[in-house]
Amino acid sequence: MxxxxxxxxxxxxxxxxxxxxxxxxxxxxxxxxxxxxxxxxxxxxxxxxxxxxxxxxxxxxxxxxxxxxxxxxxxxxxxxxxxxxxxxxxxxxxxxxxxxxxxxxxxxxxxxxxxxxxxxxxxxxxxxxxxxxxxxxxxxxxxxxxxxxxxxxxxxxxxxxxxxxxxxxxxxxxxxxxxxxxxxxxxxxxATDQYLGLAQSLKDLWQGTLPALPGNAHTFVxxxxxxxxxxxxxxxxxxxxxxxxxxxxxxxxTPPLPELLTLVADHYRVRAPRARVPVPLLRRLPRRLTGADPETLTFLSSDxxxxxxxxxxxxxxxxxxPDTTTTILRWADHLAAHRFGHAPAGDRRFTTPGGVRTFQLGAPQAPTVLLPGLPVNADTWAPVVAELGHARALDLPGLGMSAGGETDWPAWTAALTGEAGATHLVGHSLGAAAAVEAAAAHPDAVHRLTLVAPFFLQPSPTRPSGWAPVSRWYLSRVSAEALAQRLTGTTAHADALRSSVTDLRRGTAATAARLLAATARPRWRAALRAALRRHPGPVHVIVGANDPLTPDGHALLDALPHATVTTLDGAGHHPQLTHPRQLADAITAPADTPAPPPRAAPTPSHRPPA
The missing domain is CATH 3.40.50.720 (NAD(P)-binding Rossmann-like Domain)
Known part of the structure; x- marks a missing residue:
């Protein structure tokens, strides 16, 4: 037929x-x-x-x-x-x-x-x-x-x-x-939307909650x-x-199950458990120890x-x-990028600018690139990305769901502004530092610079915020509700921060704490201000009314020939959480929009956490 x-x-x-x-x-x-x-x-x-x-x-x-x-x-x-x-x-x-x-x-x-x-x-x-x-x-x-x-x-x-x-x-x-x-x-x-069975084991691996590798060299799933x-x-x-x-x-x-999980762990750049549990023992252990649904254990077989x-x-x-290993790794990437079914719908993927495994959401080749600050991730910028339309947000190396660390910034930003086609960098807080350093290293590639709550033009963090051990302890244990209260003054945005809390608990709290301490260093703040003064292109700074620039920060921008400042009424240090539509409107405003008159500096509030 x-x-x-x-x-x-x-x-x-x-x-x-x-x-x-x-x-x-x-x-x-x-x-x-x-x-x-x-x-x-x-x-x-x-x-x-x-x-x-x-x-x-x-x-x-x-x-x-x-x-x-x-x-x-x-x-x-x-x-x-x-x-x-x-x-x-x-x-x-x-x-x-x-x-x-x-x-x-x-x-x-x-x-x-x-x-x-x-x-x-x-x-x-x-x-x-x-x-x-x-x-x-x-x-x-x-x-x-x-x-x-x-x-x-x-x-x-x-x-x-x-x-x-x-x-x-x-x-x-x-x-x-x-x-x-x-x-x-x-x-x-x-691509998949099925998260049962083997996908659950990959989730446990990704989150660091898989206590041991199940089975042996003959266990075949x-x-x-x-x-x-x-x-x-x-x-x-x-x-x-x-x-x-x-x-x-x-x-x-298909590799034997322990080998398959180790393969994915290496791809995820997480540590696979060293211990192995034989299937007969796994079936006898209580569920509270194994975390496995008893109905799934019958699938662990050497047949x-x-x-x-x-x-x-x-x-x-x-x-x-298709090639089995390639298919498994693509599937593993999709599961993680979509947070094993808990992420909002949208275009989400892992890329490798500069050889660094990087999470990205939004239009793949969009020239407008949003770089999040601390201690949040690219997911908190999803509403802004949706409002902007043709834009993307990336987790910085070592933060969110991206691998790497601070030492990867030069190669990462070079690739981002080179073959990855980022010409409009929107940096928030710590991300503003990455944006300025990228623009300084590649002035011909960065056509437009938007800085949201740039920490180096604002008051320095308080002493606890600049002390990495305290910050690490706090960030690795904070709840979404407590973090929302700390960042925005209300728990209303807790849901938007759950993925950030998950990432911090996965192990990024140490990097976030180290970078948060670095934001207090006078030498780095001075270097970023100097780099911004040398930038030849348009600069647009966006701050919340409750999170103002310092007088020195205002003076620096006033001296730049192509700088504008936008103040968002009612916003603090994280306007992507509290005012996403207004922030998107400000980002898309023409680069030559005149700056509003200086505002009286209110008492700073809703600064980054300790």
């Missing part, structure tokens, strides 16, 4: 596998319809497809797994059904898991049997549960034992696999089963890229040899899987699997 003759129905189309399958079918020229539980699910799918240049959404059929007809809408010309529906979730009750994963399979098979033009029914099972022989009759006692020993999720998948193949055989349907392993991100971008799996699934209805067959399209060269037929099918159709 050629692609134009195919009409595929995808159930579970808004999930990770389903939406990649819809995209792959579309790219193969197959007509696709999707069955969704709600209009909202279809809208999510439509938005995801549009981001990948698919602007004509597939027809939206409404599905109700409790209704005998299953789907409302015309289905007579459907030639293939791909069942990606179900619940991938740990902690479900047995009844909940069976409704989600077993009852839906019964309904799908019964529905498929009524389709007059059906050529293939494809079911997504699982690499640990897919039957490798004839269907097994699960008696009531065997089922109870399975749910007790495996947990509700895996046991329901075992039962669903058995029910699917038994019912499809009974009804004489041409079926295929695909048994994916741990489905990770897109092989080209790493294989992976498969979501896009490769989807392309593999599109082949099944086209090949007569795949009828009544199950396939395991997983990466045989290998019958992958030869999947590899042969892919080779027969010239489908080349």
């Amino acid at each position: 050629t692609a134009p003759d195919r009409h595929a129905l995808v159930l579970g189309a808004s999930g990770l596998i389903g939406r990649h399958l819809v995209l792959a079918l579309h790219q193969a020229g197959v007509r696709v319809s999707t069955a969704n539980r709600s209009p909202a699910a279809h809208r999510r799918l439509t938005h995801w497809l549009a981001e990948r240049e698919v602007h004509r959404p597939p027809p939206d059929l409404r599905v109700d797994y409790t209704r005998p007809t299953l789907i409302a809408g015309e289905c007579d010309d459907i030639t293939e059904v791909h069942n990606c529906a179900g619940a991938y979730r740990f902690g479900m009750s047995e009844d909940e898991a069976r409704r989600a994963n077993v009852d839906t399979v019964r309904a799908v098979v019964a529905f498929a049997a009524r389709l007059p033009r059906l050529r293939r029914l494809v079911h997504v099972s699982g690499y640990r549960v897919g039957g490798q022989g004839d269907p097994v009759d699960l008696s009531a006692e065997r089922r109870r034992r399975a749910y007790r020993t495996l947990g509700a999720y895996e046991a329901s998948k075992v039962e669903a696999d058995t029910v699917f193949r038994a019912e499809a055989e009974r009804l004489g349907l041409p079926w295929s089963v695909v048994n994916p392993s741990s489905v990770i991100g897109d092989s080209r971008t790493g 294989p992976v498969v890229a979501a896009d490769h799996l989807a392309r593999f699934m599109t082949l099944l209805p086209t090949d007569p040899a795949t009828a009544r067959a199950a396939y395991w399209p997983l990466a045989d060269d 290998r899987y019958p992958t030869a037929s999947a590899h042969a099918l892919a080779a027969r159709h010239q489908l080349t699997p």
Whole structure:
């Protein structure tokens, strides 16, 4: 059957596998319809497809797994059904898991049997549960034992696999089963929104909360890229040899689990745990010690899987699997950049200017680059980036989610203003120092300089702020609420600071404390003021009314021929938190906007923390 003759129905189309399958079918020229539980699910799918240049959404059929007809809408010309529906979730009750994963399979098979033009029914099972022989009759006692020993999720998948193949055989349907392993991100971008299973171990690794490496050199948790799996699934209805067959399209060269985690730790530039815990011991330890969901431990096995037929099918159709290590590292980057599902939506990634692993959010090549101050990260600038539109914010080396340290600034800023194309530097507090030093070293590359609350034109920090041990102790333990109170005078901005607190606890508190102490050094402050005096281009300084410049700072700017000053009413040292829209408006103001008249200097408040 050629692609134009195919009409595929995808159930579970808004999930990770389903939406990649819809995209792959579309790219193969197959007509696709999707069955969704709600209009909202279809809208999510439509938005995801549009981001990948698919602007004509597939027809939206409404599905109700409790209704005998299953789907409302015309289905007579459907030639293939791909069942990606179900619940991938740990902690479900047995009844909940069976409704989600077993009852839906019964309904799908019964529905498929009524389709007059059906050529293939494809079911997504699982690499640990897919039957490798004839269907097994699960008696009531065997089922109870399975749910007790495996947990509700895996046991329901075992039962669903058995029910699917038994019912499809009974009804004489041409079926295929695909048994994916741990489905990770897109092989080209790493993109995923699934954070269970192996992703949780990477999160613990990133946050420094993984106490030990689980398993040994034989513990095998294989992976498969979501896009490769989807392309593999599109082949099944086209090949007569795949009828009544199950396939395991997983990466045989996935490193053993401890090696995989060590590989990612090296990539993250964090220390992998030295200790290892054998799987049998891990299963006996209480959850409060391991931090692992008991249902996930059954996946820690030395078993290998019958992958030869999947590899042969892919080779027969010239489908080349992506490089496993590269895919894993791209996936790991995406997970960390999106804070394992806790980051706001947007364009987020890691880059390597000057060889320094650097977190960046916003438009990748935007000339306007925002450099955060202390003790916050680039995420606190996300609202300003959104207001500006074509801009990006980067964590300084050694801060936020960036690697490196202060010694990397020269090479980092050289690359940033060189091949990375930053021509308008917006530096906040400590970031203002980086911006001025970059402009001084590369005056021809930096066309515009915007300094927000530049510490070297403001009063010096108090003594505790300039003492690194006290600052380090405070920053490594501070809560988001306490930090918000310290920076803004209210706890209202605590949510915006949670990621900053997470970064500080991950280990950046020491760097932040050291740099905070450095901001009090007269020699560095004088060097920055001297560099600013030499800058030939326009300089725009933005300060909060509650966080003024010193008289000397005002005098310096008054002497510059292309300097302007904007004061934000009601703002303190962190206007990106309290006044993001007004700050964005000030940043985009023309460089030659006249400075407002000098304001009386109020009592400084909301300075950086101790």
